[in-house]
Amino acid sequence: MFGDNDSSVSKTDGRTLGPGMLWVALVGVGLLSALVSILYLTGSLFMLEIYDRVLPSRSIPTLLGLGAIAAGLYTFQGFFDLMRSRLLVRIAVGVDRALRRKTYEAIVQAPLREPLKNEGLQPLRDLDQIRSFLSSSGPAALFDLPWVPAYVGLCFAFHFWIGTVAAAGAIVLVILTLTTELLSRRPTRLSAVAASSAMEMAAAAQRNAEVLRAMGITPRIADLWEQRRDDYVRGYAGAADVAGGVGAAAKVFRLGLQSGVLAMGAWLVIQGEATGGIMIASSILLARALAPVELAVANWKGFIGARQSWARLRATLLRWPNKMRSVVLPAPSRGIDAEGLTLVAPGQNRPLLQDVSFSVAAGQVLAVVGPSGSGKSSLARALVGIWQPARGRVRLDGAPLDQWSPEWLGHHVGYLPQDIELFDGTVAQNISRFSAEASSEAVIAATQAAGMHELICSLPDGYDTRLGNHGAALSAGQRQRVALARALFGDPFLMVLDEPNSNLDADGEAALLAAIRRGRAKGQVFIVMAHRQSILSVVDQVLVLSEGRIRGIGAKDEVLQALKGRTAPAFRGTSEPPEQLGRPPDRSLFIPRTGT
Structure with missing residues (x-):
């Protein structure tokens, strides 16, 4: 996925990563996540020192020293978190750059090879879904999940019963995460299929607007479009309800568990088995330990959508592999x-x-x-x-x-099909097949061969006249002659x-x-x-x-x-x-x- 060295995606700028650097960037995100997770202990350890060292000794210098250390650690934490977020955005853009050309080519090839299985623009929407998820907070939560056992282990270091409560809470949240996965997978998949179907029907209606209006078909097509849109909305609402409901349950459970650990710490202090610092620090540490799980539950809908999008996109790209020719044949002449x-x-x-x-x-x-x-x-x-x-x-x-x-x-090859299709660009661009190297002489030679030069010069902006989608600015005969000039371009x-x-x-x-x-x-x-x-x-x-x-x-x-x-x-x-x-x-x- 990330190892493509295609020249069409090898260009980079200051805000993106080239395909060859994506795996390195992922390793970098993992290292930054490790640093952020370690620095998240700052709050717990600071409270532990305040209650167990500063308050008993009433030492202002100690308080100031600890405060300065905590401020420095928080600054580094914010810096590393910012760098991780920016790096994830660059990874998302890099993935888009690595896959967009192949995705576009697959979209163009699909109706020529398998029209009955034509997925329309769904591969592009899948690529957008992947990029959107990679640049969200979801991946950061997934990178933080492996640190949950370390936080729970530190709770055990404070006291056995505090660690037991933390471990039980983590297990419950993991169960809630799996519940989200099971309940939202199907509605998310159905929602994506229905959204694609509704979008393709709307695009077909736009292409045939004249026929729909002239023959009074618009209301009936609108009814069919609304039915497909309803299917999409139902699936979307179902997935959102699952994610929202389980997310709310996870949040309430974590808050309750945090209070429970605080109560457990208070009981241990009363029994003389823990200090006040441990009581406060364990409560803060537990909140941090379970936060990645809660955040993962909240982003699970996006994760499932991105995973399904990647599965569809990967299958599409595997159906249409690029065949690179090592030898360029000479120009035909026989x-x-x-x-x-x-x-x-x-x-x-x-x-x-x-x-x-x-x-x-x-x-x-x-x-x-x-x-x-x-x-x-x-x-x-x-x-x-x-x-x-x-x-x-x-x-x-x-x-x-x-x-x-x-x-x-x-x-x-010069090809003039029955159904003329011109593109949203100038007359010159359409005739030159959108070649950036096309000379004015070659364009004019093609139009003169098609008997179009005088007609084009009579247009408002001549060769720079924009045709709009489907060449709507021209009559059917003019479109055919422009298409003929395009076929003749370059002899x-x-x-x-x-x-x-x-x-x-x-x-x-x-x-x-x-x-x-x-x-x-x-x-x-x-x-x-x-x-x-x-x-x-x-x-x-x-x-x-x-x-x-x-x-x-x-x-x-x-x-x-x-x-x-x-x-x-x-x-x-x-x-x-x-x-x-x-x-x-x-x-x-x-x-x-x-x-x-």
């Missing part, structure tokens, strides 16, 4: 191949693609056509490495995609465009076709999931998909002739007999859409 590609959506069992094979060389454009649900978008996701094949491979310049690190592969070798002209007007479509022509001349590979016939004017090959299988693949003219019902030569990779390729065309292969 082409892309799909070999017997069978694809199953994450979390599903039904194949979306079966035995799909094709090759596209540098400087070629492949159009993938087919009716809705034929597997075009699934193929696009597989070609850029979003979904992993169940069987077969996608190779870029002969190397399977899983041999490329995602970040390095991303430099050579990536592989361009996968999923229905890139679905929201484009005539000017936007002309810019798209011109961009494909320029890219083809530069030796780029374009794979376009087509829904409009106009895109076919710039393609070299056409692949026909239906029900996840290749129904035809070949040169553009050959495939188009077959789709028109004419006799065509044998198709490469076809899964149908040649005589069936001349059947009447499936007009649903090209469904025109209204541009924006």
Whole structure:
């Protein structure tokens, strides 16, 4: 947990600790806790000396000397306590720095691999819970607990019966602590699950606010959200009631026990078996001996929550280990191949693609056509490495995609999905993929290739215009053209465009076709999931998909002739007999859409 040397978390400043120092810091907290626990004896020993030495001798110098010593010890105690608190805060921040990048990457990967098990933002909330507990008073109480037996042993040194009462009180408080653990574990776990569910529903409602408002669904979704929120509140209240109730019982018991020890000390003084100093000192010492237990009971709810959060977070991180590549492959330049590609959506069992094979060389454009649900978008996701094949491979310049690190592969891939998602940042940041090293020339080149430069210059702040979440400042067509410019940024070798002209007007479509022509001349590979016939004017090959299988693949003219019902030569990779390729065309292969 603390030994991660990832470069993304190795930066430190004056207020945090690097991952390599976290274990050292924990040892430091233990040493500081030992010093604080020893110095907590100051009050008891000072009272013992006052009653047994100062009062009988009536010595003012002795009183002043003892007072000066006690003041110095209290000062050191406060200093060490402060240092322990500050060190725990640094540990909490260090843990956050050590785990936040991996947690973020796990959140991003989860819906791509296991959408049915997607935990939303729960891992981040778990990390916040861990950090919050580590910086609270709870860990200090846990570090003080091992000193309880030492305090009880010192009570035995004062007198057997005082030690017996102290030991019995400590046992009762430990039982109360275990009771808190048993009673609060389940409501705390259920509360966390319900809180995550309610938060995800609220986020989904926010993303679909227009649909909820237009169709009058808001009240019904609000009812479902309130039900999940009620589950969270009930669990939270149950855990809080247990912690509060047991904590109150522990506090009352400790106060009563402290008075009982004082009474026991008075009885021993009357019997001549103890001094007045021992009577007072034992009462103060017992209060200190049981304080860590009481404080642990009060913080037990947070401890259970942090422990459950760590268990969930650890399981999440173990599911998504980082794969570091020791060798960086050269930039691709030859082409892309799909070999017997069978694809199953994450979390599903039904194949979306079966035995799909094709090759596209540098400087070629492949159009993938087919009716809705034929597997075009699934193929696009597989070609850029979003979904992993169940069987077969996608190779870029002969190397399977899983041999490329995602970040390095991303430099050579331009991807335009059906569902456009822009981020809260400027137009330039979105187009440059938020690269800090992106030059203005590269950004403008991408926008000019997408035919967006003049349009962006007409925005209030030009390239510095902030788009807001989901690119709300732009129309659907403008968002698609910005996303196209983002895909074109840096002239990536592989361009996968999923229905890139679905929201484009005539000017936007002309810019798209011109961009494909320029890219083809530069030796780029374009794979376009087509829904409009106009895109076919710039393609070299056409692949026909239906029900996840290749129904035809070949040169553009050959495939188009077959789709028109004419006799065509044998198709490469076809899964149908040649005589069936001349059947009447499936007009649903090209469904025109209204541009924006």
